[in-house]
Amino acid sequence: MLGTSKDIKNPGLNILPPGVERHIVNGGGLTAFQIFPDDEIEIINDEGNQICEIICFNKDGKSELGILNLKENSQKNFIRDILNRKDETILATNYQLKKRNLNIKESKSSIIFDLDTKAEEKIKLKSKDKCYAIFAAPGEDMDVTKQNPPTELTIFIKRAKIVNDKELSVIPDPVFEPLYEKNIDKETSTSYQVKEGDYIQVISPTGRQCSDFVAFDTKKLEKGIEKGLDWQTTRTFMGNTFPGPGLHSKFYDTDHEPLVEVIRDTVGKHDTFNLACTSKYYEDAGYFGHPNCSDNLTESMSKYGVQKQKGWHAINLFFNTSAAGLNSVISDESYSRPGDYVMFRALKDLTIGTTACPSDIDACNSWNPTEIFVRTYDKNKEFRKSFAFRMKTDSEKKLTRNSGFHERTSQLTRNYVDARGFWLPNDYTKHGLVNEYNACRNDAVLIDLSSLRKFEIIGPDAEELLNYTLTRNIKKLSVGQVVYSAMCYENGMMFDDGTLLRLSETGFRWICGDEYAGEWLKEIAKKKNFNANVKNSTDQISNVSIQGPKSREILKKIIFTPPTQPSIDELGWFRFTICRIEELQGIPLIVSRTGYTGELGYEVWCHPNHAPEVWDKLMEAGKDDGLIPAGFAALDKLRIEAGLILFGNEFDGQQDPFEAGIGFAVPLKTKEEDFIGKEELIKRKNNPQKKLVGLELIGKEVAGHGDCVHIGRAQVGIVTSGCLSSTLNKNVALCRIDAQYSEIGTEVEVGKIDGHQKRISAKVVGFPFYDPTKSRVRS
Numbered sequence: 001m002l003g004t005s006k007d008i009k010n011p012g013l014n015i016l017p018p019g020v021e022r023h024i025v026n027g028g029g030l031t032a033f034q035i036f037p038d039d040e041i042e043i044i045n046d047e048g049n050q051i052c053e054i055i056c057f058n059k060d061g062k063s064e065l066g067i068l069n070l071k072e073n074s075q076k077n078f079i080r081d082i083l084n085r086k087d088e089t090i091l092a093t094n095y096q097l098k099k100r101n102l103n104i105k106e107s108k109s110s111i112i113f114d115l116d117t118k119a120e121e122k123i124k125l126k127s128k129d130k131c132y133a134i135f136a137a138p139g140e141d142m143d144v145t146k147q148n149p150p151t152e153l154t155i156f157i158k159r160a161k162i163v164n165d166k167e168l169s170v171i172p173d174p175v176f177e178p179l180y181e182k183n184i185d186k187e188t189s190t191s192y193q194v195k196e197g198d199y200i201q202v203i204s205p206t207g208r209q210c211s212d213f214v215a216f217d218t219k220k221l222e223k224g225i226e227k228g229l230d231w232q233t234t235r236t237f238m239g240n241t242f243p244g245p246g247l248h249s250k251f252y253d254t255d256h257e258p259l260v261e262v263i264r265d266t267v268g269k270h271d272t273f274n275l276a277c278t279s280k281y282y283e284d285a286g287y288f289g290h291p292n293c294s295d296n297l298t299e300s301m302s303k304y305g306v307q308k309q310k311g312w313h314a315i316n317l318f319f320n321t322s323a324a325g326l327n328s329v330i331s332d333e334s335y336s337r338p339g340d341y342v343m344f345r346a347l348k349d350l351t352i353g354t355t356a357c358p359s360d361i362d363a364c365n366s367w368n369p370t371e372i373f374v375r376t377y378d379k380n381k382e383f384r385k386s387f388a389f390r391m392k393t394d395s396e397k398k399l400t401r402n403s404g405f406h407e408r409t410s411q412l413t414r415n416y417v418d419a420r421g422f423w424l425p426n427d428y429t430k431h432g433l434v435n436e437y438n439a440c441r442n443d444a445v446l447i448d449l450s451s452l453r454k455f456e457i458i459g460p461d462a463e464e465l466l467n468y469t470l471t472r473n474i475k476k477l478s479v480g481q482v483v484y485s486a487m488c489y490e491n492g493m494m495f496d497d498g499t500l501l502r503l504s505e506t507g508f509r510w511i512c513g514d515e516y517a518g519e520w521l522k523e524i525a526k527k528k529n530f531n532a533n534v535k536n537s538t539d540q541i542s543n544v545s546i547q548g549p550k551s552r553e554i555l556k557k558i559i560f561t562p563p564t565q566p567s568i569d570e571l572g573w574f575r576f577t578i579c580r581i582e583e584l585q586g587i588p589l590i591v592s593r594t595g596y597t598g599e600l601g602y603e604v605w606c607h608p609n610h611a612p613e614v615w616d617k618l619m620e621a622g623k624d625d626g627l628i629p630a631g632f633a634a635l636d637k638l639r640i641e642a643g644l645i646l647f648g649n650e651f652d653g654q655q656d657p658f659e660a661g662i663g664f665a666v667p668l669k670t671k672e673e674d675f676i677g678k679e680e681l682i683k684r685k686n687n688p689q690k691k692l693v694g695l696e697l698i699g700k701e702v703a704g705h706g707d708c709v710h711i712g713r714a715q716v717g718i719v720t721s722g723c724l725s726s727t728l729n730k731n732v733a734l735c736r737i738d739a740q741y742s743e744i745g746t747e748v749e750v751g752k753i754d755g756h757q758k759r760i761s762a763k764v765v766g767f768p769f770y771d772p773t774k775s776r777v778r779s
Helices: 078-082 088-099 218-222 231-238 279-284 293-304 432-442 462-469 516-528 551-558 608-621 632-641 678-686
Strands: 020-025 030-035 040-045 052-058 109-112 121-126 131-136 153-158 180-184 189-194 199-204 211-217 250-252 258-265 271-275 313-317 320-323 329-332 340-346 350-355 372-377 386-389 416-418 422-425 444-448 453-458 482-488 494-502 507-512 533-536 542-547 576-581 588-592 601-606 627-629 690-697 708-711 714-725 730-738 747-752 758-765
Touching: 020 030, 020 131, 030 088, 030 153, 052 078, 078 131, 180 189, 189 293, 189 372, 199 211, 211 218, 211 258, 211 293, 218 350, 231 250, 231 271, 271 320, 293 350, 350 372, 432 444, 432 627, 432 632, 444 608, 453 462, 453 516, 462 507, 462 516, 494 516, 494 588, 507 516, 516 533, 542 551, 542 608, 551 601, 551 608, 576 608, 601 608, 608 627, 632 714, 632 730, 690 714, 690 747, 714 747, 730 747, 730 758
Parallel strands: 258 386, 444 627
Antiparallel strands: 020 153, 030 131, 040 121, 040 153, 052 109, 052 131, 180 372, 189 350, 199 340, 199 372, 211 313, 211 350, 250 258, 258 340, 271 313, 320 329, 416 422, 444 542, 453 507, 453 533, 482 494, 494 507, 542 601, 576 588, 588 601, 690 730, 690 758, 708 714, 708 747, 714 730, 747 758
């Protein structure tokens, strides 16, 4: 029997009961909000061992903890120190304090929870009166050799008085004093002007609400020349059409001049450029006289003398329109969530129109048109370019952030890529891909890999938890050792891979690509009743990889190791050492003999505060050995040659480890204990359907990810990664192929164009292509 609409889940939206709000306090950070009489506050210690500091100001602006039934019990006010930092949540809190004339220096604070608090422990408070409260999750910077990072708190507020019982509305607090703010009522539009360099923030307070955005060069308008945003010019210059994640970085007019640049996008997917909805659209559907964005824009823009248009070329923010099969265009509900926004920077003096789309006859506004909110900021303020990252669809968004090494790398390049929520260099201006690649093979390179997720797993059952959730036999791992492993779902499909460091008998560090891995570990620990804590330490550890044949000699110049730890000379493959820069009192580090290039190499782990100095020390030590920085472009070529797999290419949660090419990480014969997916993996190993193989292609046309692989007319495989190997002077690729065609020497063809009109001859070969015996990485 089919369910009703009540059975439909909307995990992308913050589905909470009316009047309930959720706020996240990042480890080491804070958040603040207005509290009203009889509001109920629930504070959850997500990962345990985390204190919470609270400051409360009454309606007269005086510090008064008693409103929340708290007493002063803190000798040190951690919040004052946190407010000196510069991230945006803190800037927004400082703005609110200044706006409300609240004196943080004279405030009193209360500490709840302690360092022995268990994960998910809760404390409930109730407000006696109106107040403004700050909640912090303070903690000391984590020593890279310790396992005590400050961690998140989750706060739920149940409002005593529900203002809107139908829909959640979120308008992010301003970070600085706005120049202009306007709430755009549903089914209407507004117009306004900004100066060159100013920021424009378009917010969807309730989510699932679309908005059209038009802009004209004001100086041209004043001369009677209407030059607005143009979709053809923009798509041509940007090299992208729809669909696709995110927005074009810049939008142009027909004079080929950029009008706006996207600084921030918290949604990730929009219909990037079509007409604003028109009267004809509704008339053709039988809804005569229905409000529409084009007529609304005509009315609001008329005060600036812009001529009437039947259909306006608009940036369609928050829309979910895409190109489907058979050259059709389809539309569905918006990806936006409550409080999502896009922020532009004006590249000219602009005259702008913004709408709250009125469509209630299709899915684009989830059949329920709501409001849009616009805010502008002065050009002298600074917003870093970023996009939203969410661990899960119902997680709070995190904005792309800089690594600890950004202070140094940003002096050497402007070419960055978004690596799962971190900005990391793609290549370096002075060197480029070819030089960076050659330096790794011949000398040495430094690669910022700080986007890797780090999790501390500690407690009496930490080993049991990891042995059950990873494919490798963790019970064979000694302190000081590292092991590479897969992490699988119950059906045997691999959703992450990574390396595990054993720091003590009851302490491990899992280093992986997917932030969800930590959530998975916590879920399994709770389900199986394992006595183990899982703590996210990603923001407390930066890591740089030093790779290449000269990497050992470079490290030997600056690494001090105590007698109880192996020296750099003694450090074996997949081992780590706890050490310092230069001397006993130097910067604390962990150096592991691991990497992702197929060369002799190491990874250096430190606190982000120490990262710039660590970078300088390494570069200075390697200046006579050819050491240069390298980016992700060179790294991708290096890892393909070495036959190393990548999420999104060789696996994506729909392949088992054997199909992903890392069957060696599943020791079914020697690991007797049960682990997640084991039974399915036994079946799949005995009945293989796909296998990862190497291909060697004729000619110089590179096989790209997703290219089809054929024998005759039948498609038998798909290319997962490919490159021209400079070292081997060969055109190589990794391919997932039907098992019966995986024998070395099998001749196949890589399809181009439509897979049939053009074919590149290839043959199945072994991989790794480069140094298949791993003699260099083991040297």
